[in-house]
Amino acid sequence: MKEISVAELKDKLDSGEEIELIDVRMPNEYEFARIEGAKLIPLPEILKRMEEIDSNKEIVVLCKVGGRSARAIMALTQAGFEGDMANLVGGITAWSHEIDPTVPVYH
Numbered sequence: 001m002k003e004i005s006v007a008e009l010k011d012k013l014d015s016g017e018e019i020e021l022i023d024v025r026m027p028n029e030y031e032f033a034r035i036e037g038a039k040l041i042p043l044p045e046i047l048k049r050m051e052e053i054d055s056n057k058e059i060v061v062l063c064k065v066g067g068r069s070a071r072a073i074m075a076l077t078q079a080g081f082e083g084d085m086a087n088l089v090g091g092i093t094a095w096s097h098e099i100d101p102t103v104p105v106y107h
Helices: 006-014 027-032 067-078 091-098
Strands: 019-023 058-062 084-088
Touching: 006 019, 006 091, 058 067, 058 091, 067 084, 084 091
Parallel strands: 019 058, 058 084
Antiparallel strands: none
């Protein structure tokens, strides 16, 4: 599975690259802390809503630390979704610690 670090994602976003950022956490988690521009598609809904994901863009999937996003990528791949997907290593927690300390950290 392809992975991307929070630093690599930040560089891509800062340079204006078209990234499809998919957050697979639950709505309450998304409300508490999120990366600007991320689209919320909770993991239990990912297969029903995969047509909402733009497969023409580079896709970065994230969750709290990387486990649910990895499961989402595996499920999408098994369902035949064709897109360039990468798992955000460390998820929103790594983003909060390494990139944007204004994004709250939750336990």
